Amino acid sequence: MSSLSHAHDEAEGLGPAESTKAESSDSSASAGRGVRPDVALLLKAQKGDRGAYGQIIVLYQDRLFNAVLRLVGDREEARELTQEAFTRGLMKLDGFRGDASPYTWLFRIAVNLAISQLRKVQRTRVFSLDRPAGARTRDPDQAAGLMDRMASDNGEQPPAKAERRERDEAVLAALGRLDAEYRAVLVMRDIEGFDYQQMADMLSLPLGTLKSRLFRARLALRDELRTYLSDRK
Amino acid sequence: MSQNQEIIEAKLCAFIDGELDAEGRVEIEKHLEANPQHRRLLESLKATRDLIKWLPREAAPPEVAETLNGQLERSVLLDSESEFLRPSIWPRVMAAAAIVVLTAGLGLAVYFTLPKSQKNATPFAVRSQDTPAVEAQTEEKTDEAAGRREPVAAGVSKGGLSAMKAAKGGGNEAEANKSELAKSDEELKQWANQVGQNRDALNAVVNGARNTAAAQSGPITSNAVVMLVRSNAPQATRLQVTNFLDAQKIQWTEAAAPADNAQVQNAFNFAYDGRQRRQQSEGVSQTSPLVQQQQIQQQVQNAPTTAMAKNNGDALLQNSTTQPATPGVANGLTDRLAVQQRLYVARMSRQQAVSLSNSMAQEAQSTQLKDLSGATVTLAELGAGKQPVPFGMVNTAAATEPADVSQNASASYRSVQRLSGQAPAGFGGGTVPAQPTTQSTDQRQQMPAAVLVPGTQVVGESPASATQPATTQLATTQPADEAVDVVIVVESEAGQPAPAPTTQPTQPSPTTQPASGQ
Numbered sequence: 001m002s003s004l005s006h007a008h009d010e011a012e013g014l015g016p017a018e019s020t021k022a023e024s025s026d027s028s029a030s031a032g033r034g035v036r037p038d039v040a041l042l043l044k045a046q047k048g049d050r051g052a053y054g055q056i057i058v059l060y061q062d063r064l065f066n067a068v069l070r071l072v073g074d075r076e077e078a079r080e081l082t083q084e085a086f087t088r089g090l091m092k093l094d095g096f097r098g099d100a101s102p103y104t105w106l107f108r109i110a111v112n113l114a115i116s117q118l119r120k121v122q123r124t125r126v127f128s129l130d131r132p133a134g135a136r137t138r139d140p141d142q143a144a145g146l147m148d149r150m151a152s153d154n155g156e157q158p159p160a161k162a163e164r165r166e167r168d169e170a171v172l173a174a175l176g177r178l179d180a181e182y183r184a185v186l187v188m189r190d191i192e193g194f195d196y197q198q199m200a201d202m203l204s205l206p207l208g209t210l211k212s213r214l215f216r217a218r219l220a221l222r223d224e225l226r227t228y229l230s231d232r233k
Numbered sequence: 234m235s236q237n238q239e240i241i242e243a244k245l246c247a248f249i250d251g252e253l254d255a256e257g258r259v260e261i262e263k264h265l266e267a268n269p270q271h272r273r274l275l276e277s278l279k280a281t282r283d284l285i286k287w288l289p290r291e292a293a294p295p296e297v298a299e300t301l302n303g304q305l306e307r308s309v310l311l312d313s314e315s316e317f318l319r320p321s322i323w324p325r326v327m328a329a330a331a332i333v334v335l336t337a338g339l340g341l342a343v344y345f346t347l348p349k350s351q352k353n354a355t356p357f358a359v360r361s362q363d364t365p366a367v368e369a370q371t372e373e374k375t376d377e378a379a380g381r382r383e384p385v386a387a388g389v390s391k392g393g394l395s396a397m398k399a400a401k402g403g404g405n406e407a408e409a410n411k412s413e414l415a416k417s418d419e420e421l422k423q424w425a426n427q428v429g430q431n432r433d434a435l436n437a438v439v440n441g442a443r444n445t446a447a448a449q450s451g452p453i454t455s456n457a458v459v460m461l462v463r464s465n466a467p468q469a470t471r472l473q474v475t476n477f478l479d480a481q482k483i484q485w486t487e488a489a490a491p492a493d494n495a496q497v498q499n500a501f502n503f504a505y506d507g508r509q510r511r512q513q514s515e516g517v518s519q520t521s522p523l524v525q526q527q528q529i530q531q532q533v534q535n536a537p538t539t540a541m542a543k544n545n546g547d548a549l550l551q552n553s554t555t556q557p558a559t560p561g562v563a564n565g566l567t568d569r570l571a572v573q574q575r576l577y578v579a580r581m582s583r584q585q586a587v588s589l590s591n592s593m594a595q596e597a598q599s600t601q602l603k604d605l606s607g608a609t610v611t612l613a614e615l616g617a618g619k620q621p622v623p624f625g626m627v628n629t630a631a632a633t634e635p636a637d638v639s640q641n642a643s644a645s646y647r648s649v650q651r652l653s654g655q656a657p658a659g660f661g662g663g664t665v666p667a668q669p670t671t672q673s674t675d676q677r678q679q680m681p682a683a684v685l686v687p688g689t690q691v692v693g694e695s696p697a698s699a700t701q702p703a704t705t706q707l708a709t710t711q712p713a714d715e716a717v718d719v720v721i722v723v724e725s726e727a728g729q730p731a732p733a734p735t736t737q738p739t740q741p742s743p744t745t746q747p748a749s750g751q
Contacts, residue, residue, distance in 0.1 A: 083300055168287070172288065190282050211243035212240075215242040222277050225284065
């Protein structure tokens, strides 16, 4: 698993080892080492502890929102879809059987909502790094836009920041031009760090088909970024 | 996409991610060594993957948590309400069931315990203690409760206005009695014609011969009252009757007279016929017709009202020594009375029938009003499969209770003696007005018989005295507003000259009162 994924797991209070186990949906293996905190919370929520589900929301809202945002490209739309995913999760608490991590279970709900939304609204999506004007910042370190975060990076010079911004803008723009299915597998694999089997399960695809789709998605993204990459060369 | 191409792409994807097994990795490395352009492609794909991974992470806006927490709080509150605050459904179900049961029970109790239209019943009525009569009334009430769906007596032909109504399918029990009283002119006239043309059936029914074909085919219903007003002043009596009907706005009409109206049979003398036959069979010495005539003439001289009083079947049954002095008997034409009858049919409430009876009886016994002096008023109510029940009073001193009344009295006729103003058990006591001045003191002191029907009561009674006539009122414990078909028979001796009435009577023409006047 990438270091980025590990960083998220640490932010969620889960150790890298625990996160690895969770992402591999090996609940039986984790059972031998004790119940994961997020699984325990969801089990409590299943028994009617709404406070536990509130803790699940706090724990996963940023990660889920970021994934949905990369899928749909619009912050407001991502916010609504994130809320809808949590709400549906609350209504479907009894459907959680513990064979996947709570986040995987929630992400599956969210990605299905997002894909449905993308199929429903066929339009060219302009992905942007900029934070919407007037948006409140609950946590400047996490909620700040790319420029703010770059400015807060220690030791990074402005030219390097500009270069990163230019690169991220190009990637997001290229991502926004991809089909929803390609976008989904790229986000799931390269942003969220799910393994092939989890992705295949969530998308209900054969494993080989999933890998082939992921390869083609990367090819498509590379083609979209060809101009940017050629310029950098 | 071919299966082979998909497999190759899957292997290349796994190679880029470093998840290809060693064998596959060696295979691809060999290929890349031979095809450097493919190596550059894979390197660019790895670079693209890293570009995505390096994308910054966006935090969720605070609205997400706030909105969701609000939803959770509402959910918690709703759940708390449902678990702790919301009353359980069972108490509500039980309360609703209890209300339904109580309502149904109360309704049934009211339906079965309260008599029909009790509020309109005579408030001073009392329950009769006569067991058979009570049974008869119970049967009647049971039939009423059953909606009068069937005749009360098997032997009584179903006829009259009630039968007409049922035949027309108009027997809506929901109709008020008032509406039931309002009959169409056509129905009333039709029934009047049937009654008028079937007087034998009328006589048979009234005299208990209801199992005969004549009775069963007749128009007299089981729910009928036959009122016999026997008078030596028929015109005045008829005027009295019609005036009462008009005053009460009772729908009435006169039955068409049969061709042999002059010689119709007395409606109430069947019992007399039977007694005569029985006396003959027992060898009782028969008085010669001449002696009979002399005796009767003597009695008539002593008490002008007596002769007509004896015409009543009850009196005839009780006292064979006072044979009626009728031209028919005297002339040997027939052993029955030759009478003239005028029939009026009306539809009225039971209370009105009682009032009519009282009115006629009081008029008859009044010393001031001579129109009906000497008249007898008898009501015979049919029903409950019993013998016809006399319903009214007899205004005759000669109808005093004979010694053999207990042996000879018909089951349907009850003659009671008033003892110290106390009515015998089971019947309402009755007083008969002071006897005419022409009667002897002994005769006046005799307590005359009053014929009452079970279920009736004498009210407003004052102590009888020789100088002050007692006032007798009849009441009924039957539903006062129950509609009954009433046949009013104004009977007089055939050929009897009509005395000049005090008020000029007008021959009541067959007419009906408008239904709206009910």
